[in-house]
Amino acid sequence: MFAFTVKWLGFLKGIPGLALFFDALLKLQLFLLRPQLLSMLDEIELEVTSWEGISARTHKYGGLQFDYLDKEIGHLHSNGLLDILFSFKIKEQLREEGRIQDHHVFVNTGWITFGIRSKQDIPYALCLLKRSYLQKINGRPAQGYRSDH
Amino acid sequence: MNNKIYNFKVLKGILLSNLFAFVLIGITRYLELHPGVFVYAEFVIIPLVMGIISTWCWRDLQLKSRSLTGLSCVNGLLAIVLSSVFLGEGMICLLIVSPLILGFVITGTVIGKAMFKRDNKNLNMSVLSLLLVLFVADSVSDHQHERMVSDIVVIDAPTKEVWKHVVAFERIDEENKYWLFQIGMPSPVAATVEGHREGAGRKCIFSNGYVFDERIAVYNRERDLTFDIVSQPKDPEIMGHIDILRGQFLLKDNGDGTTTLTGNSWYRLYVFPLWYYDIWAESITRNVHLRVMDHIKSLSEKK
Known part of the structure; x- marks a missing residue:
């Protein structure tokens, strides 16, 4: 459903509040079908917001965005998809590890998507976020950036 | 705390x-x-x-x-x-x-x-x-919304045969395929008429016994049956939410022994936002059509 909506109805995301409503429906679906995944997302939020300089806010297209000094380090959609922007080089390295996918919309960019499905995925999600966080701390520019995301 | x-x-x-x-x-x-x-x-x-x-x-x-x-x-x-x-x-x-x-x-x-x-x-x-x-x-603000939903079925039978089952049809016994009908929403089961002419009364009977009273507005044999809904049941599922205004069956002879049957329904919605409720109204209307039209198809194609 997520893939269908993003592919065919993605053009509607500019309507104020609609993406938030869609994300709320994802949250509702998760609460009804896999409530433990919501707890895992909470666990990630708790850990990441404990890092120095990190704040969490609502992502403009729904979900939870983590910022380091107002710069995004990644965001979590309410269906457990974690999106992070890396350089192309890091994306290739991560791809070799075999756990990430191209971003669900921006395929030919540095954006990656990692699907959190079980408790075993939490350490890897945190590792990806930490990598992005450290990159921001070190002030490295994020190549492959798409400003409309 | x-x-x-x-x-x-x-x-x-x-x-x-x-x-x-x-x-x-x-x-x-x-x-x-x-x-x-x-x-x-x-x-x-x-x-x-x-x-x-x-x-x-x-x-x-x-x-x-x-x-x-x-x-x-x-x-x-x-x-x-x-x-x-x-x-x-x-x-x-x-x-x-x-x-x-x-x-x-x-x-x-x-x-x-x-x-x-x-x-x-x-x-x-x-x-x-x-x-x-x-x-x-x-x-x-003013809230008004009327629309028509249309569906088409091709039947492997001549218009003369199809017409017999369009005006009135015997009880539908096939199992419901639409999930809302399966969980209890009333579905059409039969239609009866008082006469084969304009102005005659027609009744569309639903699975829970509710009846839509209709009046034939156009009776063009083997081509067009249009009827206005005179009264609809006081069912809490539809009362105050939707009015079915008019129904229509159009028959077209395809010239090869088959008939194209078009079912049209006009309704007025009383619930908004449309981007949400009209999806449901259209889906329900379409499935009412298809239940009746599939039945007409199966009766007409029966050898």
Whole structure:
């Protein structure tokens, strides 16, 4: 459903509040079908917001965005998809590890998507976020950036 | 925070937001701002504000996503149950409205969480004022929506044979394939006529015994049967939500022994937002069509 909506109805995301409503429906679906995944997302939020300089806010297209000094380090959609922007080089390295996918919309960019499905995925999600966080701390520019995301 | 205070704050959030919703709906009903119509403001803005109010009551509880979503569901479900008690809604209606109400209550909690985290009074007042303006503007706006849904079936039989089963048809015994019919929404089972002429009465009988009284407006043998709905049953699932205005069967001889049967229905909706309810209305109308037209097809093709 997520893939269908993003592919065919993605053009509607500019309507104020609609993406938030869609994300709320994802949250509702998760609460009804896999409530433990919501707890895992909470666990990630708790850990990441404990890092120095990190704040969490609502992502403009729904979900939870983590910022380091107002710069995004990644965001979590309410269906457990974690999106992070890396350089192309890091994306290739991560791809070799075999756990990430191209971003669900921006395929030919540095954006990656990692699907959190079980408790075993939490350490890897945190590792990806930490990598992005450290990159921001070190002030490295994020190549492959798409400003409309 | 001890359990007593926690429970009190949770309960306060649920009760206050529901009280707000019912007072506001009561005021709009009292002022007759949109008599007989359920508007966008009631299904979108009120649940949004309910979410914001409950988050304001829960702002000290440090609730995480799972608890917040769960409590929002309880909040929304209470509003839905109260609606069924006070507005006499049917089970299918409640099922249809649930994703909309629950979705917007949860959206409201997300917005509320962001608002109260910033704790910017000007911003909070701006958001609430904007929602109030939208509510008033929508409540006093004119709401009318009529549309036609059309479906086509090709039948391997001549028009003469198909026509016999279009005007009236014997009982449909096939199992329902549409999920809403399977869970209890009434589906058409038979049609009877008083005469084969314009002005004659026609009845469309549904599975729960409800009858749509119709009057034949156009009787063009083997081509066009159009009928107006004279009265529809007082079923809580449809009463005050949708009026079926007119139905039509058009037959076209394809010249190869087959017939193209087109079924058209016109309806008027009394529930908004359209982007949500019209999807349901269209889906239900289409499945009523297909149930009847598939039956006509199977009767006509019977050797």
